[in-house]
Amino acid sequence: MSRRARLVLFAVAAAALAAALGVGLAGLPSFGAQLSAYARMLNELAPRQRHVTDVVSAVSFDYRGIDTLFEEFILLSAVAGISALLRPLSDETRRLPEDKAPDRTIPPPSPAVWLLAVFLSSLLLLTGVETVTHGQLTPGGGFQGGVILASGLYVVYLGTNYATAERFEPNALLEASDGLGASGYAFIGLLGLLAGASFLSNVVNLGVTGDAVSSGTIQLLNVVVGIEVAGGFAILVSEFLDQTAVVRTRQR
Amino acid sequence: MSALAYGVVGWLFLIGIYGVVSSRNLIHLVVCLSVAQSATDILLLEIGYRAGGHAPVFVGLPAHPGPAVDAVMQALALTDVVIGAAVTALLLALVVQVHKRAGTLDPDRLRATRD
Numbered sequence: 001m002s003r004r005a006r007l008v009l010f011a012v013a014a015a016a017l018a019a020a021l022g023v024g025l026a027g028l029p030s031f032g033a034q035l036s037a038y039a040r041m042l043n044e045l046a047p048r049q050r051h052v053t054d055v056v057s058a059v060s061f062d063y064r065g066i067d068t069l070f071e072e073f074i075l076l077s078a079v080a081g082i083s084a085l086l087r088p089l090s091d092e093t094r095r096l097p098e099d100k101a102p103d104r105t106i107p108p109p110s111p112a113v114w115l116l117a118v119f120l121s122s123l124l125l126l127t128g129v130e131t132v133t134h135g136q137l138t139p140g141g142g143f144q145g146g147v148i149l150a151s152g153l154y155v156v157y158l159g160t161n162y163a164t165a166e167r168f169e170p171n172a173l174l175e176a177s178d179g180l181g182a183s184g185y186a187f188i189g190l191l192g193l194l195a196g197a198s199f200l201s202n203v204v205n206l207g208v209t210g211d212a213v214s215s216g217t218i219q220l221l222n223v224v225v226g227i228e229v230a231g232g233f234a235i236l237v238s239e240f241l242d243q244t245a246v247v248r249t250r251q252r
Numbered sequence: 253m254s255a256l257a258y259g260v261v262g263w264l265f266l267i268g269i270y271g272v273v274s275s276r277n278l279i280h281l282v283v284c285l286s287v288a289q290s291a292t293d294i295l296l297l298e299i300g301y302r303a304g305g306h307a308p309v310f311v312g313l314p315a316h317p318g319p320a321v322d323a324v325m326q327a328l329a330l331t332d333v334v335i336g337a338a339v340t341a342l343l344l345a346l347v348v349q350v351h352k353r354a355g356t357l358d359p360d361r362l363r364a365t366r367d
Contacts, residue, residue: 003274006273006274007273007274010273014266014270017266021266022262025258025261026258028258029299030253030254031254031258031298032302032305035302036322038324039322039324042323043308043310043319043320043323046323053311054308054309055308055320055323056326056330059326059327071331071335074338075334075338078341082342085348085349086348086349137311138311139307143330236341240344240345243348
């Protein structure tokens with residue numbers, strides 16, 4: 001199809017879509033007017049029923065916990081798919097770039113950059129762990145914290161070089177944490193069945209609202225999700241990094 | 253106010269799809285898809301918004317006056333962001349392989365897969 005024909009087709013389809021969207025959006029309650037009964041009920045009940053202060057976490061990991069289980073599996077399969085797509089192909093090989101000018105040594109990263117990388121990556125690690133473990137108290141949780149943890153790896157790469165970053169990403173450990181995090185979610189769900197309640201019921205001691213350890217399975221699920229997301233995103237980073245740094249077409 | 257708020261959603265979605273249709277570069281196409289997808293994030297947050305509302309976090313900090321916004325929509329927006337990131341990464345991995353095989357990122361110059 002020519003470019004012009006495609007754009008004409010798009011214009012017609014977009015006009016129809018815009019009309020349908022307009023009708024649909026016009027039927028929504030007016031912006032900022034009032035909340036649904038479900039939302040008001042959850043805001044009222046969740047802190048007392050589940051001993052959380054962050055209701056979003058209670059919704060994600062308890063009231064709608066099964067959604068998050070599938071969301072986690074989607075993430076796991078996406079990471080597995082990317083690992084499969086970006087593996088070295090039959091005509092490719094993994095080779096570290098070689099130095100073509102051995103008489104001129106590459107200067108090491110300046111101490112200031114190195115120091116900044118050490119400082120930033122430890123700060124990211126700390127913030128990540130804090131965000132994961134305080135998911136039930138303050139905004140944050142396993143997904144957000146996991147991404148912060150994984151971004152520590154970027155900083156190590158930026159501040160040093162590929163070989164050093166490689167040492168910081170033990171692949172077996174990352175893959176294990178990705179799988180363990182995902183299966184851990186299902187196992188914590190099974191706790192509910194063991195206790196005689198339904199799958200993913202919050203059967204662990206809820207503790208005192210606002211304590212560092214509270215809200216039962218919500219916090220546990222946040223931790224396993226944090227482990228999974230950190231492992232998964234670190235794998236993503238290293239797969240894309242490998243593509244630019246070491247995966248080369250094999251010489252014939 | 254409603255018209256502006258929901259208008260942004262429709263506009264973002266359509267402009268994103270327009271980018272996908274008219275794109276001449278696969279990386280640009282993936283970014284346009286994320287733009288279209290961000291319309292759903294904004295729609296979810298707008299449905300859950302309440303005028304003067306604060307985040308549905310009830311910690312004992314200096315008192316937040318007024319009502320809280322809808323936590324369900326915020327949780328759904330979180331799901332949306334995570335899935336969006338996963339899809340974008342998967343598509344970019346495909347783009348990397350397409351570039352290796354076809355030597356171009358222009359969707360119009362990709363021919364049906366050979367051998």
